[in-house]
Amino acid sequence: MTEETMKLLVEAIVVGDCTQSLDLARNLCDSGISAEEIVVNGIEVAMAQLDEKCTMEQFNLLEIMLTGRAAMEVIKFLFPSGEMVMARKGTVVLAVLEGDVHDIGKNILKMILIASGYQVVDCGKNCPIEKLLDVIEAEKPIAVGLSGLIFPVIPMVKQVKERMQARGIYGPKIMAGGAALKQSSKENLNVDFLAETAFDSVKYLEQLAGGELNE
Amino acid sequence: MPILSFVQEEKEQQIFFEMGATIREILDKTNIMATISGCRGNGACGLCTVQIIEGEVNKPQLNEQFHLSDDQINHGIRLACQTKPLENVQIALLYYVCESNWKRIPENEYILDTAVNSQPLNNKKTENKRKSYGVSIDLGTTNISLAVWELGKMLRVTDRQGLNGQYCFGADVMTRLTAACESVENAKKIAITTQKSIEEALLDIAIREFIDLEAIEQVVIVGNTAMLTLLSEKNYELMLNPECWEKEIDCQPEDSQNWGELWKISPEATIEVVQPLAGFVGSDLIAGILATQIIDQLDVTLLIDFGTNTEIALWDTKKLWVTSAAGGPAFEGGGISCGMHAKSGAIFKIDWTADQPDYHFEVIGTAEPRGICGSGMVDAIAYLVEQEKLNSNGRFQSQVTTEGSFILDETHKISINNHDIDVFQRAKAAVATGIDCLLDNAGMNIANIKKIIVCGAFGVSLNIENARKIGLLPEIATQNVILAGNTALAGCEMLLLNGNDKDLVETIKSKAELINLSNYSDFYDVFLKNLFLKPMREQI
Numbered sequence A: 001m002t003e004e005t006m007k008l009l010v011e012a013i014v015v016g017d018c019t020q021s022l023d024l025a026r027n028l029c030d031s032g033i034s035a036e037e038i039v040v041n042g043i044e045v046a047m048a049q050l051d052e053k054c055t056m057e058q059f060n061l062l063e064i065m066l067t068g069r070a071a072m073e074v075i076k077f078l079f080p081s082g083e084m085v086m087a088r089k090g091t092v093v094l095a096v097l098e099g100d101v102h103d104i105g106k107n108i109l110k111m112i113l114i115a116s117g118y119q120v121v122d123c124g125k126n127c128p129i130e131k132l133l134d135v136i137e138a139e140k141p142i143a144v145g146l147s148g149l150i151f152p153v154i155p156m157v158k159q160v161k162e163r164m165q166a167r168g169i170y171g172p173k174i175m176a177g178g179a180a181l182k183q184s185s186k187e188n189l190n191v192d193f194l195a196e197t198a199f200d201s202v203k204y205l206e207q208l209a210g211g212e213l214n215e
Numbered sequence B: 001m002p003i004l005s006f007v008q009e010e011k012e013q014q015i016f017f018e019m020g021a022t023i024r025e026i027l028d029k030t031n032i033m034a035t036i037s038g039c040r041g042n043g044a045c046g047l048c049t050v051q052i053i054e055g056e057v058n059k060p061q062l063n064e065q066f067h068l069s070d071d072q073i074n075h076g077i078r079l080a081c082q083t084k085p086l087e088n089v090q091i092a093l094l095y096y097v098c099e100s101n102w103k104r105i106p107e108n109e110y111i112l113d114t115a116v117n118s119q120p121l122n123n124k125k126t127e128n129k130r131k132s133y134g135v136s137i138d139l140g141t142t143n144i145s146l147a148v149w150e151l152g153k154m155l156r157v158t159d160r161q162g163l164n165g166q167y168c169f170g171a172d173v174m175t176r177l178t179a180a181c182e183s184v185e186n187a188k189k190i191a192i193t194t195q196k197s198i199e200e201a202l203l204d205i206a207i208r209e210f211i212d213l214e215a216i217e218q219v220v221i222v223g224n225t226a227m228l229t230l231l232s233e234k235n236y237e238l239m240l241n242p243e244c245w246e247k248e249i250d251c252q253p254e255d256s257q258n259w260g261e262l263w264k265i266s267p268e269a270t271i272e273v274v275q276p277l278a279g280f281v282g283s284d285l286i287a288g289i290l291a292t293q294i295i296d297q298l299d300v301t302l303l304i305d306f307g308t309n310t311e312i313a314l315w316d317t318k319k320l321w322v323t324s325a326a327g328g329p330a331f332e333g334g335g336i337s338c339g340m341h342a343k344s345g346a347i348f349k350i351d352w353t354a355d356q357p358d359y360h361f362e363v364i365g366t367a368e369p370r371g372i373c374g375s376g377m378v379d380a381i382a383y384l385v386e387q388e389k390l391n392s393n394g395r396f397q398s399q400v401t402t403e404g405s406f407i408l409d410e411t412h413k414i415s416i417n418n419h420d421i422d423v424f425q426r427a428k429a430a431v432a433t434g435i436d437c438l439l440d441n442a443g444m445n446i447a448n449i450k451k452i453i454v455c456g457a458f459g460v461s462l463n464i465e466n467a468r469k470i471g472l473l474p475e476i477a478t479q480n481v482i483l484a485g486n487t488a489l490a491g492c493e494m495l496l497l498n499g500n501d502k503d504l505v506e507t508i509k510s511k512a513e514l515i516n517l518s519n520y521s522d523f524y525d526v527f528l529k530n531l532f533l534k535p536m537r538e539q540i
Helices: A002-015 A018-030 A035-053 A061-078 A104-115 A129-139 A151-166 A198-209 B023-029 B062-067 B070-074 B165-169 B173-182 B184-209 B225-232 B236-240 B257-263 B283-292 B374-386 B418-442 B464-469 B487-497 B502-511 B523-531
Strands: A091-095 A119-122 A143-147 A173-177 B003-008 B011-016 B049-054 B077-079 B089-093 B133-139 B143-150 B155-163 B216-223 B270-273 B301-305 B309-315 B320-326 B346-352 B359-363 B405-409 B414-417 B451-455 B481-485 B512-514
Touching: A002 A018, A002 A035, A002 A061, A018 A035, A018 A061, A035 A061, A035 A104, A035 A198, A061 A104, A061 B418, A061 B523, A091 A104, A091 A129, A104 A119, A104 A143, A104 A198, A104 B523, A129 A151, A143 A151, A143 A198, A151 A173, A151 B173, A173 A198, B003 B023, B011 B023, B062 B077, B070 B077, B133 B184, B133 B225, B133 B283, B133 B487, B143 B184, B143 B487, B155 B184, B165 B173, B165 B184, B173 B184, B173 B225, B173 B236, B184 B225, B184 B257, B216 B225, B216 B257, B216 B283, B216 B487, B225 B236, B225 B270, B257 B270, B283 B301, B283 B309, B283 B451, B283 B481, B283 B487, B283 B502, B301 B418, B309 B418, B320 B418, B346 B374, B359 B374, B374 B414, B374 B418, B374 B464, B414 B418, B418 B523, B451 B487, B481 B487, B487 B502, B502 B512
Parallel strands: A091 A119, A091 A143, A143 A173, B003 B089, B133 B216, B216 B270, B301 B451, B320 B512, B451 B481
Antiparallel strands: B003 B011, B049 B077, B049 B089, B133 B143, B143 B155, B301 B309, B309 B320, B346 B359, B405 B414
16 A cells, blocks of 8 residues: 555656645654655655666756655655755765856756765855865765856866865765756866766766775 | 759758749859859859750840859859749759758848848848948857948848757756856856857858858847857856846956957957847847837737747736746747747648637748647647647547547657647646746736737747637737847847947837736736636736
C-alpha cells in the first residue's frame, strides 16, 4: 500500500504536480513512514528519473523547474523548521560570481542537490570571491559549485582555486557549469569538474563520496 | 501579374510587377539591387542600358534617343529607367553590377510615418544641384539601418539596411565587449569595422542614388548602449559590469572627425551620437519611444522591441517604466535547430484551420524553404499547442514526433525538436517576466494595458493572435496592437530633422524610470509561470 503511494509520489514529483505531491507525502507520513524514507525512496528516486528524462535534446527548463518546485514543497513539508536534519551527504556551497546576475541555473542545481540529500549553502548571484571564500571557510563543504551564464565571469572563476589555496583551504572540490562556463575547459577554468548539466554535478559528487576521485 | 525576368550572376531572377512601372522601378522594388545609375532615373546619365530579349515594351523616349544609336534601339537596347514593360518581358542587363550587401529597407518594416515624412519617398524630379543631406543611422547588433534626407526640402531620399561587420567578433554583444576588453587594439579593430560598414553603406548610396557624399552635413546615430560604446571606443568595459547597467554611460566619441574623413562626408559635418539612457537602455529605445510618441498617449501603453535583448517600456500615463530582458536570440531564429533570420527562404507564416490537422506555410522570397524564422516559430508553436501535439509544458506528444522532432516540411528537412521549444520558451518567458515586473512596479496588472506597440523586424510579420495564444503578448484586442517596424530608425530621423533637439530626448529621460530585471524579487516564480505555452494571465 505505502509502496504504491511512494510510486505515485515519485510520479507526482516528476510531473511537477505540487498539490498531488504534498497530498501523497502527507498520506505517507500518516501511515508512519519517516521523513528520511520519503526523501530517499521518493524525492531522490524522482530526481534520478528526471535525470534520465533530461538527456540533452529532451531538456526542458520548465519541467525541471516544476519538478524542483514540487520536491522543495515536499521537503518544506517534511522539515517545517527548515533544518535539513538529513544532509547526510555533506555540504555544497553554490555561487554565481561577481559580474554575473543570472542565477536560474544555480537555483536549479540547488534544488536538485537538496532533493538528492545534500546541504546547500547559497551565496547568491553577483557574489564577490572574498565573500565566497568566507563562506567556504565557515561551512567546510565537500564541494563548491560555480554557475555562469555570461563570458565576462570567466576570469573570476579562474581565480577561485588559487585564492582558496592562498587561504590554506585545500579540501573542497570546485565544480563549474552554466552556458558560458561549459564552453570552456576545466583546465582553463582551473576547476576540478566541468558539468554539462546539473545532474552531472550530482553524479560527480556521488563519485567523490564513493572515493573514486580521491588522489 | 506580369513577370520581368533576367539573369544576374548566373542566377535566373523573376520579378512580378504592376503595369506602368519602369524596368528600373521594378528592379529597385526588389532587394536584388540590380540597377546602376548616375542620375535619379530621369534618363540623364544613360548608364542603365538593358536589352529587351522578349516581350513588348513602350516606345523609346526622346531622352533615350539622345543616348542610344538607331542601331542599338533596333537591337532592343533601352534605358531601364525609361522603359515600361507591357507584358511578360525578358531582358539582359548590359551593365555589370554585383549584388549589394546593402538593401532598401522593406516597406513593411518601415511602417511609422514620421510627421514630416508625408512626401513621396522617391521623388525623382528633383534637380541635382548642390544640396545638403543628413543621415540617420540605427546601429544594431546584427543590422545597421540608414536613412538619407535632403535637409532643405525635408525629403527622404533613400534608405539602406545591411549587416554590422562586427559579427566577425561574435554574434552577441557580450562576446564583442569581452573581445574589446582584451586589448586596445581589439577595441580599435571592432570600432573601425563598424565605421567601415557605415562607409560601405554610404558608398552604396552614393553610387546607386547619385548622392554627393560631401554634401552630407549632419549625421545622427542611435543604437544600443553596447554598440555605441564600441563605436566610440569609450566605456565599453563598464558594460561588462552589471552595476553599470542602470547607470548613464558616456558614449560621446572623442574624435568623430575621423569618421567623417573615412566616410568622405563634408569636413564641416556634425556627427552626433545620441546618448543612451543607461547601460541596458540604448538611444535606439529613446528613438523608438520618440517615433511611437508613447509618452503622449492618454492610455496605458506597452512598447516591446523584440531582440536578443528585448527592451520593454510601460507608459502608465505619468511615468515610463523601462527594462530590458535578455532572452537569447530565439526571436531572430538563433539557437533553434532549423532557425534562421527572416531572410529569403525562411518560413515566416503558418496557417491552419482549427478543426483540421493540415497546415500550410509561407516562405520569404521566391526561394525554396531553408529554415524557420522567429515569426514562423510563433505560428508553429501556436499550431502545435492548439492541435494538442505539444502540451503547455513544451513537450511533444510522443506519437507526433520522429526521432524526437516534429517534421514541419519533410521535403526540405525542416523540423522542430524539444530543445527548440525549450529555447523559445525561455526567450518568451524572459519577455513576459519583464512585462510583469514593470506592471508590478507601476502597481498595475495586464488588464490595465490598453495598447501595445511592437517594434523591430520580428514584429512585422508577427501573427498577433498566435503570439497571444502562447503568452508572447498580453491578451488584448488585435486592433490595439500596433506592429510598428523599425521605430529606432524612424525616431532617429525625427531627431535628424529636428537638429538633434536635446529637449526631445530630455523629456523622455525625465519621465523614464529604469528597472533592473535581475533585482526583481519574484523573478524565479514569475519566470516559471511564464514558461508555460499559455496565454498570459494575471497571477495564477
